[in-house]
Amino acid sequence: MEGLTLSEAEQRYYCDLFSYCDTESTKKVASNGRVLELFRAAQLPNDVVMQIMEQCGATRLGYFGRSQFYIALKLVAVAQSGLPLRVESLNTVKDLPLPRFVMTKNEQESRHTALYSSDADNSASYSGVIPPPPGRIQVKKGSVSHDAVQQRTSTDQQESTSPVVSPQQSPPTSPHTWRKHNRHPSGGNNERPLAGPGPFWAPFSEAQPGSSTSSDPIWSGHSPPPHQENWVSFADTPPTSALLAMHPASVQDQTTVRTVASATTTNEIRRQSSSYDDPWKITDEQRQYYVNQFKTIQPDLNGFIPGSAAKEFFTKSKLPILELSHIWELSDFDKDGALTLDEFCAAFHLVVARKNGYDLPQKLPESLMPKLIDLEDSTEVGEQTGEVGYSSSPAEAPPSKSPSMPSLNQTWPELNQSSEQWETFSERSSSSQTLTQFDSNIAPADPDTAIVHPVPIRMTPSKIHMQEMELKRTGSADGYSSSDSYTSDPEQIGGTVTRQRSHSGTSPDNTAPPPPPPRPHPSHSRSSSLDMNRSFSVTPGQQQAGVVAYPPAVPPRPQPSQGAGPHVHRPVDAEGLIAHTSTSPQQIPEQPNFADFSQFEAFAVSGVNKEEDDEIETHSEVLQVEKPPDSASSLRVAKADGRVEDKAPANVPTSAGKGTTPLAPPPKPIRRRLKSEDELRPEAEEHTQKTGVIAAVLASQPSIPRSVGKDKKAIQASIRRNKETNTVLARLNSELQQQLKDVLEERISLEVQLEQLRPFSHL
């Protein structure tokens, strides 16, 4: 058989199904009977099934090995999606939905029905045997839920089996249920679910109508309905064990408890393979419901629910206070005694789970981690992290997809505690701000670079981020730092902070928004460097294309048509460049300042060829900011940068007046001159200026229209310049980090002294 490539979800699903069919626990062969059942459940015509079996090679072999089984499953999916059955289609068909299996008859099903009665829509397979729950729902709630349930069941069947959303979870869950009930001869778990729905549904009539019913339509039909009724009523106590399709937590419990020893391993495999079906993930409907409930207590979705109100609300769920207390502990992430929307959803979700018999986890599952609302709005990680597919129990929280967010979440408590020295107990509630404060505390401590706001910036260039930065440049540093600190990995923060420092230190004139100039859009950086390209007719087409649109005409550098002084032109040029694609007139004024622009151009050229346009962009941003006030200094800085870029810093001093390339000669002498000027300045200023110049250069670059087909030399020059810039910035970075370390050490030593000096009056 040809090789079979499966997506991750498919892999897991197939593995689950194989385990299910692997009744003899051989892990190699799926029992024919079970497989045939499965295929029948796929609701395919018999001849198609025969065809599938033929094609997967089982008829040849006489049994279903794992590969045959997988191929067969894939063919089932192909057939179900209406595509012709062909072996070649196995690997060519992309985005194939998972094969759907409908359990029609099974004595297990009869057990399941009661068990999953509430999960009417969760298992499309149970559509045939679902009537009881909807009926119950109908009884309890009247038409609303029933209709919704019916509607849900129908829609559920039509939906593909992607394990993410609840309606689509049914197919994946059905194998779970099958398996589960296969392996559990009987036992409390089965009975519990059976018993659960009964009492669970009984008191439902006392359900408080209120807002809950209004959201019933949304809920009914899936695992929501049971939850919904649970919540709605809050008059019923017996924690029903109606299983939530999306909560295999209990499934896992059951499986681990019940499974025969030989099956434990398969259960493990199954659990892990069911990672796509995150047990604690909140479905959209559920989330909507939670949000609505939140609104009833607190209309402002960004606000808090005070502890007392939350206590009342959750007390209605009739869970024991001890468990509610534990749920609160889990869900109140920032320990402030109030619930944000995310915390509230997490708490609600846990309450629902508990009411349905799921044990509470020891730690908050990843999918329930609250989003960092008080931070950047763009950090919409939140519950979506659970989708990544965390294997096994919800107690585990393996950060997989969104490492930054969960890891940062988890670091909060530690950071909070570690920072307790900087905060009194009264400040503990603002744990999220402690991080930002931490960052900002470092900034003022660094005097040399005159860092105003240590705004961590993303290390990776991001257009969106750059735009945000642009918008927020004048915004509060806290907003910056918080957002950025939480959008980037902790280890990035240091880097970003230092990086941002280097940028923020660019211009001494920068006061409020030192903000790291937004990552230069590649085009921008390139564009700014295009000046050089244009002038030098460099920039081979493709490479320069990314840079910026140079004006087709590449006015030779020495064309001082506009003859304004360097300083004067600089801002003008910068503006012109920054504003839009520069035109030749703009290029021309550069001529007199060609030194400056050559810097830019050289830089731009180098930037063109460089992948890292961040610096350029940031510099361009800084340049824009600094334009008015700091034109002269920035010019000089740019020149200094150009000097730096030209070669390694070591080379720069030595290559005084030497044209390294035919392209570079004009800028070089100027750079040399500027270099001397720079050397006269204090280091900090130089740094800032350098960065400012770099930014200026970068800023000019964006506006420079890209030229087409530039010389190799220009490219090389730009490469050189970029490298020099890199070295300069790296140097800056290391220096700043060193300063940071020094300051931190000082602080620590001071704190130790303080501790020691405290009067030991108690002893």
Added chain:
Amino acid sequence: MAVCIAVIAKENYPLYIRSVPTENELKFHYTVHTSLDVVDEKISAMGKALVDQRELYLGLLYPTEDYKVYGYVTNSRVKFVMVVDSSNTALRDNEIRSMFRKLHNSYTDIMCNPFYNPGDRIHSRAFDNMVNSMMMQVC
């Protein structure tokens, strides 16, 4: 590493007491109880003056040949009493302070829980975990 950690309410009844299980726990309970007298003595000696963080830490209440007892009182007169093994000489005062600080932080976390009624026994798992981390690891 503490041998016994106790949280005493304002009215001098225990909210939470946890000892290293191998020892005779009753002995520790008695020790904590008697240490409350020392705590009260120190509190009254402090006067109503400033009740800053430093004075929340009461320090060594009294040493015996086997162990030392440290005390810490919060602004709401909730007392934390910690018994440490005397043989553990590596424990510096700073460490004790930090342990009490952690205890205090966890206690405030519990307080933030609206489902916790002040005066109830403490059943928080988070608190348990934190205390376990502080307890001596006895094989």
